[in-house]
Amino acid sequence: MNSGPGLRERKKQRTRNALLRAALELFTTKGYEETTVDEIAEAVDVSQRTFFRYFANKQEAVFAVQEMVEARFVEVLRERPAHETPLVALREAVLGAWEAMGQSIEEVVPVELHMSTYQMIESTPSLLAVHMRRSIETEDEVARVIAEREGLDMETDPRPRVAVAAFSGVMRVTGRLWGAGEDTSLESIRELTGQYLDHLGPALAQDWHTR
Amino acid sequence: MNSGPGLRERKKQRTRNALLRAALELFTTKGYEETTVDEIAEAVDVSQRTFFRYFANKQEAVFAVQEMVEARFVEVLRERPAHETPLVALREAVLGAWEAMGQSIEEVVPVELHMSTYQMIESTPSLLAVHMRRSIETEDEVARVIAEREGLDMETDPRPRVAVAAFSGVMRVTGRLWGAGEDTSLESIRELTGQYLDHLGPALAQDWHTR
């Protein structure tokens, strides 16, 4: 008889969002390593223990939003028309995911804050490390989607993995260069991505089924 | 009048090697997270503080040998004949570096232990993360070497970075698959690498200067 989630659920969501936002705010202003979990908890006025009930560790807070974006990317990729070559589909999916991000993320955290977070990740060694690991975990899933699209068996045919690995490599380079640059706009990273992928395209875009 | 390094230097080297070996031995047998720095120090009979004077952190001990291999890889790459295409040079350099490894590593740590370490890295999330980060740091240096070989300016021409990124992506996939497999031999990883790179080869091997 109740519309939507109950009071308890809403309260939980509010606490989580408050923690997330406070964490990102602190991380991006005074630095990740320099921010203690105690400070985050204090900013939201909960105990340190509560923070760890919402996030398994300090890092998890950093990547909570990225998580959403990645999930969205895979989702968009699955929806790409079957006639597109793997690389084209991948390319359009990334650009599409960033497009959609603007709308869906804002509810949790300002996009501006998310972009700052991304740059912080790129410039914080320990976070960059986790970012990389997360990437390869996604990579496997993406390779599976590609293999499916092309009707190939991923276990016997290395091409899906190889192509996705190459694609991901390029994605990381662009992310890194963007993070090191000045222009923090969403537009600039989309442009850079497109440009870099275009260089890989001619090399990998030929149809796998004609040879 | 004295041949070689002094007593102090030798003693230092011995302590470091002992720590390194004890650490890897413990890591690979009882697991990385399950091994405390205290245990490592105790195994070598020094204080915990001394361990941290040789290694900035627990992870650094894990990657000490990898560091040598990577340095060797870059070295071999620089020596590859100029007429080879970038991808061929990269390919031969990896295989060559592993070849040379057998000889140069044994002085510090048994090769067998090093291979186990590699597999442990692949199966330990926090270590895999660091491994990834280290990879991209090497990537930049490798891209520089490639750009130099081809007489290109890395700042204006994205191709060196893109090619190296794609190459590195494939390298990581092979390393991951090898780590997950059964065959722990040096030979098996070399074979897997060659095989996987062959799939990227046809796509990226064309000479950059003819078009």
Next chain:
DNA sequence: TTGTCAACTGTCAGTCGCTGTCACTAATCT
């Protein structure tokens, strides 16, 4: 040989990330 200096080390105290436990409160179910 001896004394001085600098490098290397051990000890101790302390911070921070993270986990387990337990008791208490408040939302949900019956």
Next chain:
DNA sequence: AGATTAGTGACAGCGACTGACAGTTGACAA
């Protein structure tokens, strides 16, 4: 309303890591 269960705070404890200080020991000159 009473029982159940989720969410929380307080506290204790572990392990990685750091800073400060003092003791020891090679290196090197007098």
